[in-house]
Amino acid sequence: MHARRLLAGVYTGVMLLLAVYCTPWAQANTLLSASPSQASYSFAPYSEFWLADEQSLTINDLLNQQDKFQQTHQAEDLNFGYTRGDVWLRTKVSNDSQEPQRWMVAFEYPFLDYVTLYTLRQQRLDVQQSGSAVPVEQRALAHRQAVFPLELAAHETVTLYTHVAASGSKMLSYNLLTPEAFYTQNDRHNFWLATYFGMLLAMGLYNLLLFFGFKERVFLHYSLFVAGFGLAILAFNGIGTLMFWSFLGENTSRLVALGFTFASTMATLFAQSFLNTETYCPRWHQVLNTFRNYCWLAVIASLVLPIPTALHIMDVTGFMAALLLLICGCYCSLRRIPSARLFVFAWSIFLLGAGVFSLRNLGILPANFITLHGIQIGSALEMLLLSFALASRFNKLKRQKERAQADMLTALKKQEAVLEQKVAARTKALEHLANCDMLTGLLNRHGLARCAAEALERNREYGQRLALLMLDLDRFKPINDCYGHEAGDFVLQQIAKRIAHLARTCDHCARFGGDEFIIIMENIEPEDTLENIQTRIDEAIRSPIKLPCGERVSVSVSIGVSTAQGADDATLASLLREADSHMYAVKFRQAAECYRYGSAS
Known part of the structure; x- marks a missing residue:
């Protein structure tokens, strides 16, 4: 009993497998009956193909060689890859409707050079062309794919022959669609x-x-x-x-x-x-x-x-x-x-x-x-x-x-800051060059004029006492004559240092020219008598100076003084004239004393 059931099951399974396997073959031999109730059909189960080696084969030649067509069973059978020869397709389509129907034959693959559709009817043969190599105006429909309209009369059956020539791959899946389905x-x-x-x-x-x-x-x-x-x-x-x-x-x-x-x-x-x-x-x-x-x-x-x-x-x-x-x-x-x-x-x-x-x-x-x-x-x-x-x-x-x-901006800012510092330093250096004497480092005439103008302005504003001392070195020319101008310059530098050392922070010292020096002293207090100041300056300048050659020399100084009070309309020029006059009076007095001392001797 069990053996019979097992045998019956195996037999049934084999029959089902054969039925499934044979269904495509049976379907391939059937006619495609197009019904308007269905929007689209695939031609693959209803088509036959022929790989033609002769490219000059015509439709009339083809009609005489019907036995060379082979059946297709599924869409994959229509993919011929890079086949050298042309491909012919054949299928039969019938209209099951009692009314005329309009259908569209559309190839899925757009990259086909030449596609020619021959529609064989009982009384005539219709020819339509399309493909990527065919000019648009010569195509059956101006479309990117090969598309052909197909008119079927009521209960009409036609045979479609399709000739495909392409340099590329021949993927020839094509469908039958209603116009509505196609355009959708x-x-x-x-x-x-x-x-x-x-x-x-x-x-x-x-x-x-x-x-x-x-x-x-x-x-x-x-x-x-x-x-x-x-x-x-x-x-x-x-x-x-x-x-x-x-x-x-x-x-x-x-x-x-x-x-x-x-x-x-x-x-x-x-x-x-x-x-x-x-x-x-x-x-x-x-x-x-x-x-x-x-x-x-x-x-x-x-x-x-x-x-x-x-x-x-x-x-x-x-x-x-x-x-x-x-x-x-x-x-x-x-x-x-x-x-x-x-x-x-x-x-x-x-x-x-x-x-x-x-x-x-x-x-x-x-x-x-x-x-x-x-x-x-x-x-x-x-x-x-x-x-x-x-x-x-x-x-x-x-x-x-x-x-x-940002880095560039930072670098530019740093460079700008450095540049500003350099400009400031350069400006300061230029101001120093413009206002200071190159040999002694004291103020020159230009610097003296600027500082004197500022000092006189402050003197008038605050009503303070101001003094200008003009110093003229005595016995300086013999040093130049005996030891040379370099020794003379050295003496002038040492004298300038001594004058700057004696001056206060608010005083202004200048080399007026040659061996003449000017000191402008602001805010002279009563206890700072000008006689004491002149005495200290005279003592400092008279101190011996040791030259680079080892010799010791000394000079004396004649000092002329001029003063200005806050209410005075004094100027630098007037102060210089007054100090110069006093200085020469001192020189004359010293010369007279030296003469009397020499006569007495």
């Missing part, structure tokens, strides 16, 4: 594409402005990377052909290859600048330099080689760039280089998208929404993350600039 889907796709390209444009222009503001090449490299990538995606999605360069024809495919290889070059250069590999990782910097040189060769190859070869180089270069930069970023992250972790995370997402894109083009991965738009999804996330990293660098540069400006 189209609006949704256009919204996301507009958002994507708006983001690319904003990030590219923003970083370009940052480059002009900060002169940091990393922002320029990122802008060029975004520009190259955006150009390639524009051409790849058919938007560029639809809006800008419909005249390029098959060279649209070359533009895709050129854009992606240029983006790989700029991505390598950006990684070197962003991670500062020249400073932190010199060996990796050399490796990336070598790879960047290869990328430039790939850019040149994209311009001169046949388009299929250029597209193959594009896939290989893009995958290698993403993988190499990811490994470099991981190494830099282990070295704890600033922002390397965020770079690795961003580039991992981009690598995933680029890898899916390349492997789907090569026919290794199946075709679906993720593999079709993987590079756009990955690039959008990667560029957003890198923008955050660049924003962080922008803030860092801003802080560094502010700190540098």
Whole structure:
């Protein structure tokens, strides 16, 4: 009993597996009955394909070779990768409705050069063209994808033959949609594409402005990377052909290859600048330099080689760039280089998208929404993350600039303070030179005039007594004659020191010229009699002076005095005249005394 039940269960399971396995095959042999109650159908389970080696094959030739078609079972069977020959597709569509119906035949993959749809009816053959290499005005519908309108009469059955010629990957998933479903889907796709390209444009222009503001090449490299990538995606999605360069024809495919290889070059250069590999990782910097040189060769190859070869180089270069930069970023992250972790995370997402894109083009991965738009999804996330990293660098540069400006301002203030000190010292030195005698350090005539004017002003303001003493050295000329002018200058310096030593802090001492000296004394108290002052000065000056040669000399002095009281209108000139007169009177008296003393002897 148990054995029979077990045998029955195994038999039932095998039958179910066979049923599931055979369902696609059975479904592939059925006719696609389009009902208006359903908005969309996938052609994959109802299609047949033929890989034609002859590119000059016509529809009439095809109708005579019906047995070469092979059935498809699912959407992945329509992904032919980089197939050299053209691909023919065949499917039958019938209208189950009692009323005429309008449908749209839409290919999901926009990067197909030439797509020709032949609609075989009982009485005629309709031909429509589309594709990225076909001028917009010659397409069945002015759309970025290959889209064809299909009119079906009530209970009409037609056979669709589709001829596809493309230099790139042939991902031929296509669907049958009602116009309402098609335009709803189209609006949704256009919204996301507009958002994507708006983001690319904003990030590219923003970083370009940052480059002009900060002169940091990393922002320029990122802008060029975004520009190259955006150009390639524009051409790849058919938007560029639809809006800008419909005249390029098959060279649209070359533009895709050129854009992606240029983006790989700029991505390598950006990684070197962003991670500062020249400073932190010199060996990796050399490796990336070598790879960047290869990328430039790939850019040149994209311009001169046949388009299929250029597209193959594009896939290989893009995958290698993403993988190499990811490994470099991981190494830099282990070295704890600033922002390397965020770079690795961003580039991992981009690598995933680029890898899916390349492997789907090569026919290794199946075709679906993720593999079709993987590079756009990955690039959008990667560029957003890198923008955050660049924003962080922008803030860092801003802080560094502010700190540098603050340091510069501090340095300028210090330099200004030092300069002010130097100016003050220089001004003081100049004032000293202008007001002081170079030999003795006492005031000169200019300094004496300034100090005398200030002293007389104070004397008139406070009603104090002021005295001017004029000193003229006697027996000084013989010293110059006997010992030379250097000895005479030495004597003048010593006399000046003695005069300055005897003077008070508020007194003003000056060398008036030659061997004449002036002392202006303010606030003369009654107890400070001028006779006592003259006596002290005379004694100090008469003291012997030892010359540098060892000889001792002495001089005498004739002193003339003039005074001014607060109410007087005295001036320096009047005081000098009065003191000079008194001084010569003293000299005359001393000469007379010497004469009498000599006669008496």
